[in-house]
Amino acid sequence: MARSECRMSSGGRMARRRTRDRRPLLAGLIAANVLVGLTALGLWWRKAQPEPRAASAVPTVTAVAPAATARVDWDRFRSGTVDPDGRCVGCNVLLISLDIFRPDRLPCWGGPHETGDTICSMAENGVVFEDFIVQAYQTPIAQMAMFTGRYPSRTGFTRFSAQLPADEPSLPEAFAAAGYDTVAMGSSFEVMTDMSKWSKHGHRFTRDDLNPGLSFGRGFSRFVYTGYRNLPTDALPFLTTRTRGEAPFFLWLVFGTLHWPYGAAVPADLRDRFDPPDYQGEFEGLSAPHFPLLSRVYRNTWYSPAGPVPLSEDDMDWVRARYDTGLRLVDDFLGQLLAAIPAEQAENTLVVLHGIHGEDLAEHGAFGHYDVYDTEVRQRLIILHPRRAGAPAVVDTPVEGVDLAPTLADLAGLALPALPAGEVLDGRSLREAVRTGEADPDRAALSERIPLWEDIFRHLDNMPVGYVARIRPLMEGPAVGDFALRTDRWKLIHRRARTLESAVSWWTEVTGMPLERPELELYDLHEDPLELNDVAADHPEVVATLRAALNARLAGLDLPPEP
Template sequence: MQRFIHHSLLLVIGLAYLPATLQAADHPNVLLLCIDDLRPELGCYGVDYIQSPRIDALAKKGRIFTKHYVQAPTCGASRFALLTGTYGSYGNNALFKRSRELRSGAESVPPSFPAWFKTHGYRTVSVGKVSHHPGGRGGSNWDDDSQPEMPNSWDRHLMPCGDWEHPRGAMHGLAHGEIRKNAKEMDVFQSKPGSDDIYPDGLITAEALHQLDDLAKDTAETPFFLAVGIIRPHLPFGAPAKYFEPYRDAVLPAIEHPSKPTGKTTWHGSGEFMKYNRWKRNPNTDAEFATEVRKHYAACVTYADTLVGRILDRLDQLKQRENTIVVLWGDHGWHLGEQAVWGKHTLFEESLRSPLIVSFDGMDDPGESSSAIVETIDIFPTVCELASIPRPNGIDGQSLVPNINDPKKQGTEAVSYGSRATTIRTPTHRMVLHRNGYAELYDHRTPAGETVNIAEREPETVQRLTEKLHSKRSFPRN
């Protein structure tokens, strides 16, 4: 009884700060759109050669966070942070580790994002790649019902596979059911004529529309939490040919800082990218090929943008937009030649910064951007507050509602981690702390950005940021 009174009091206090339209709705729906490997390479983020009209339109109705940072530059660990609101371990099996803890009877594991909303009366459905494995299951082909990635979280967790046979095949699939078996035998990019459904994301979107139709029938009694995970622009870069056409003759800006960094960093040799068939070409030494890669990535972004638009259009057709919180999130960034990297898995800005847009009806100053530094772990508590649900105990994130209400409000710092080091991003600096104590320090107020390590020149800054880093998170966390 005391716990209920405590939660009720917190909820009443929180409601005083909510926009009027959300006070009127008991519990608005939630639509969470997760897009894989999406850099902030969108029109609404100031990139003029990219065609992303549907996400740009969403941004005009929402709050754009221009300095959103993920917790880890890899899919599984980043999605762990999104779906638990906590810092976690590095690696794609982070959610499976949590699953084993839950099944072993551990009582200290906080509830997941969807599980918490399910507890509060929501119907929870995931379609596509929301957790690391599309469909949320383990096993050799990621379709074993006895190995849930997120136990007790989803009423339905779905992954339509069609000709790709199983979720593992769809995750790395190319057109017309081509499954990744040996990456060396698959082209690193592809553009085939046909409809949206010739690639797996077309099937994911069709299923998401079907689920929306079903969920919308009962929203007067039961709100929904629908998470949709779009795979592209994840490797290999395959999209219907019509999405490549706008880029065929496009002039792309020069790659910033294209040289391999000197000294000790988290640089790597782009192994995930390089194992695909590249026709014996290397984008670090072949400028024409580098441009081709970037154009095919852009085509995948426009493909994903169109699919997002189809989902939002259906939300409008069902007259649910006014009572739905829409969150669009990229699970991490992706190097397109910066620091001579083609991939993720570094602790540079390009791997860690990704799009975040929050939209709901009645927002003050929609379309205004916030430059506050925010983290992926903040999304869970933010949606709790917007949906008039108390935040659970044990999560690390902080609500972004103050930043939504006042886009000029500053943030704090962002912590991210990899297998070899940990980093903290402030409004002016990034510090990377390696496990042996070696530090990288970069000043983002200078044109050099993350190319000149000034740690030896500014030991006091390193010490201050090290203390701040450890105050936010203990390392390493296995």
């Protein structure tokens, strides 16, 4: 049986074709979960290397046995009823949020490995927004902007320690008020837990009020943290046992599975499937690259406590391959999940998948999410609408993460709760774009690099004591950072916090090299999609135009002075 697969066309957009079958991943289900013990720097050296010092324990991840690859019958997600206005009133809503999602690691967007077919096929059968630009590069800040429809600096939700003001409404509250059964399940502790009491996973945060779950739990009747970086398997019985007579549901599934340690939830015997052939590099013997390692890799060098270790391209590809194994696990699980939804539920369910933010896989020197390059803020938004007329569509002009709340409310025929007096919504409904497959080609998207990553590093108990003592007083004030404005072709980054960043830079701490940035950076995304070449000096007129537009966008935000 042939399957539907995507491929990259010129310009990096998704095209469609039919290809031969993919080899199944596994024939059956492994019955027992395997506890995978990770050690912070436990590498087996093939050749003489300086002895690394012991480091604090790394959180333990429970490996999840993947099911055999499931084929989703996408026709089940189409209703016999078409809504001419493009709404889905009374429909269930299944919202799938993927943390540190790199869609370009999937085969349909140019990925180098067979990382799965479910998300690609979903995009082929729905409406996909290929330039879904999120407003932040840290999980709680980016996701809360999507739930409120407002920029982080508008709501003040700009830190892990932030709490959403009581009079600031969010999307789940709109569905709860309309009588939906509102449930959240997920493995991203960044939005679902009290992080200040998170010591059970091997290291802890030292600040007492890091509790984003208080804000994200609003509007939900059930709010379930499913475990560290695992798959939200509790969703399977929830979705497969519901009956038509029950109230419609709003189910938010949050996947922390892709996050570092990359591939840790994948069974040990499958983690090496995408490794470089006959890999015998510096990381041989390490099961899953984790934060104590990745936070010390910069520009093809591992700055180990024992001294710098140059890394080969195979070493770098090995780290990326471990990310890809986690992506395959998530994609296979999504296929199992969507295939299991009963037909009478599927034809009445709006399925929405998006990335919360992305991940730099050393394109700019580091593994992680530290900036507002497209690797971190350009995501996909995919919508399967059971009552939509017409063929699947690809929308390739920029939209914003803040559009999610007004779009889902509008598609469901709901109104978002009223904002505080004098406040405005930054997002706009994409219902018409979902209906027609076209969006505003002249739109520009804003991203905030607030706070700097060092803001959370100072609250980790496994960071160097002297470093934390030095940067803590410099970062006690209001959260500050940089801003980016992105059009279809151009991105302007204003390094508003460059002076503070140079004083607190983790990379300077690790490498001993000073961090210097220009005030303004400009990238031509058509010619340089990875944003490796700053062309601000070559296009002063574009810089001036975009800076004026960025300043106008920021004028309504309550920003602290430049540090």
